[in-house]
Amino acid sequence: MLSAVASNTDTLVVASNFYHIDRQKNIIVINSGLAELNSNGENIKSHILLDSLYTFDQTVTGVATNASYQVKLEGESYTLYFTQLPIVRITARQDIVDSPSIYATFSLAQPSGAVVTSAMGIEFRGGSSQANPKKSFELSFWNDTTGASSRDVALLGMRTDNKYNLQALYNEPLRVRSKVSNELWQDIHQIYYKNLEPDAKNGINMQYVEVFVNGEYRGVYALSERVDRKQLKLKKHNNGIVGELYKGADWQGGATTFTALPPFDNASETWGGFEYKHPEEEINWTNLYNFVDFVKNSSDQEFFSTYKQKFELRNAVDYFILLNLLRASDNTGKNLYIAKYKKGEPYYYVPWDLDGVFGTDWTGANTGPVEDLLSNGFYDRLQMDCSPNGFRDQLRTRWAALRQSVITQESIMARFAANNQFLLKNNVYEREQRAWDGYEASSTQLDYMATWLSARLRYLDGRFGAACAPLSATTAKQPALVKLYPNPATDHLTVECEATAYQLTLRDLQGRVMLQTTLRGRLNQVSTAHLPKGMYVATIQSGTLLKTEKVLLN
Template identity: 60%
Template sequence: MGTPQTNSAYQVTAQGQRFTLYFTQLPVVHLDARNPIVDSPSTYAKFTLAEPNGTVTELSAGVEIRGAYSQTYPKKSYELSLWNDTTGATSRDARLLQMRTDNKWNLQALYNEPLRLRSKVANEVWLDMHQIYYKASEPDAKNGIATAYVEVFVNNEYKGIYSLTERVDRKQLKLKKYDKGIKGELYKGSSWDGAVTFTALPPYDNTSETWGGFEYKHPEEEINWSNLYAFVGFVKSSSDQEFYSRYQEQLKLDNAVDYYIFLNLLRATDNTGKNLYIAKYKTGEPYFFVPWDLDGVFGTDWQGLNSPTTDDLLSNGLFDRLSQDCAANGFRSALSRRWTQLRTTVLTEDRLRAKFAAAHNYLQANNVYARERHAWRDFTYSPDQLTYMNTWLHDRLAYLDVAFTQPCSSPTLATATSQKTDALTLYPNPANDYIIVTATEPYELCVRDLRGQMLLRVQGRGRQEKITLGTLAKGLYVATITGAGSVRTQKLVIN
């Protein structure tokens, strides 16, 4: 056979059966579970990590399926808790693939990423462009996560390419621990509600681990929503004079600028409220953002479908207000300066395209796309996706070069965004027999199922129109309304 090649496939026969044999330079994870792996609780599994250099790590682990909507996908993501024994009575820390030393890890399935690379590149870009502001005091603190490709077997069944990742938690951010009271704080935006988008201020209940779309993450010793409630209330309800004179006391400006740039560079439509973390290092310090769950990015939506819009800006209630700050030391000035700086360093088009190419070439050289097709029959590798991403990136950067550096006397970024969003609306949702679309311009409505198959297409003239859903079955769909200058994509539930 000669020297085996990682970009080739070989036909072999064993015990009278023919198999396709592949070689890989990627680390390989084996999970040998005692019982079926479910959402909760964790089940014991023997965790084995074999690295290309010959290093083999064997550990006990608790494994459970992770995610919310992603649990409906056939390829599951997993949460790993490393244990000292088979019961999980005590945890065990380990350093995996040159990442942090910890007992908690995630295996991301990448199922809704056409090239299995967008979220990995996005996380790398964030770490390139942003560093946690108290790094001098906490050298090990990191505002983001490292990731590494691995190939996964579960009970000897090949599951394909995964991303082994660190987690966003108190330990990653080095937040101050609870000490006779709350010091550091951490909240996760986990569902779409008014508080996570800074557009509503619902009452809170300190007996609940959720509020307004947030999950309470730290400290574990005490649930108290009052601090975050006060911050959201300040953003939503304070007068302009109070907001613009005091917001930099409560929010780390440099971090907010970088997150806004990052959010819009990726056009991460599922990350304006949900799928981010808000943290505070210690009492008296400002809040800051940590990105999370970066799959619907770089020209795709949360379902992995192409979303070609490049000429809009994502926002929420907080960024709507920040974008109207024209002070010399305010948000808009900081945004313009930071964008200009980043565009000559880590956010050049050549550098970003090189990241796409490096990840794609690595997976292709190891024949990963062929194996994904074997493991998941609905996966289709399309090399055109790389061309699409590069074209999308070029157009997106060109638009942001203007949008982020325009004079503050021009119409605000937030106003422009709000007008685009409000131009296209769909309701009721959930729906029964019909929906109503309101638009200020001619539009096209497309309804797809979760596999991307087009089930309904309607050309509308604008204003308010009632559209019958016909024979569409009960379930979850993706509705896209496309106008002349704007696109709106959202989940549609039919009861």
């Protein structure tokens, strides 16, 4: 703990667990004893004892987390900060790589004085995010230096486990979007078998920490739980596949977006963009393959009469709401999980990597207001269900209820403001700028998000609240005329359709939405000059109309 050596001395003493020094950036961060120091504010302090005796440029009688202090050691100047965030210190003898994990030591010091130390394995995590200078980490806690024996630890009130992630938040302008998005999901949705598994959680908790790696200050991270069998309380393997878990890891292949059905190989841990996660005892893609086949190829009659048995409807509704509330354009097939509690139960979605959201894309760039509905092949079909208590009916009812509580402009912006104020109060943004060249915490980001959210809610109120004509033997038929030409196309695509108003969507073969627009009138010409050359899947949708066709752009 931080304390004065004696009440009549001018020197502050800090225990080694609670000061952290970056000698390249000349930063010192201390995260314990602020209350004790400030309660003794009548004692003027001119020195602070850490690994050596440092001298304050100006004497202090108290300290604040939103300020910085200059100290010197043998003529070298350092900027000294105090923080209320937990601090993680990682020491590794080898270079950290994508895989495999390498041995390192870990300590986490909380402002309360609590310290957790452990051996662990560490590696980089994430795909495209590894190209960023600030990288995310996967942590595996060990009882030894080899990883032969794992160790469960309890960190910051999260689940007791042997694996955690450190999320870099590098593409988040204010470092708040992932945390708020995951908190929102926890308030929107509860796992449907919660009464059977009280500890089951659909999603993850995240807590802010500051990170030092081999003495280098790396800035603010989000320490988070993981999506796995333990988090979801899926049934273990027992005489065949019981619980199931798959990660949508890639757009390639089309299975994650239900736009393609490639053959599977049970000798492979990947299929159609999915990674196999559970059960570990065997790989068998048959069940998931059959579900994707059902979504993509079943008749309307079979799909609408049986989909509720195969996928949990409340989860499908809530995830569709989250996907479009956040406008999480990188999460329609990639960056999500599909799980099944046990054999005979329906599948359900688990969100993951909620960073390119609330008006930013996956790079962190502002998108501005966008009026579109994010979807995939599964949701394209669900949106055609206008039956009582069907998807559209449940969507309209659920949206109206959430708009009275969790999903309001005021409550969502209050979450952002609270997280932003916590980081500001602890001067995190100033340290983040010192750690990462080019980073600047824009003072206009909260206003931008508020404007973006207001426009998004207004648009979704209109879309989710719209009436839906019920399916019938006659209304389910497509209009006589639906044409897209020329095909191949160059700089434009002509669309002919007898529907009064309809939506045109162009997706690339990885399932990403590249163009989406609402058209009116029988004949429309849509510019495609800005799109890369290649094959696309065009979807025309209106009420009970759904037409899909491949289009080649030359």
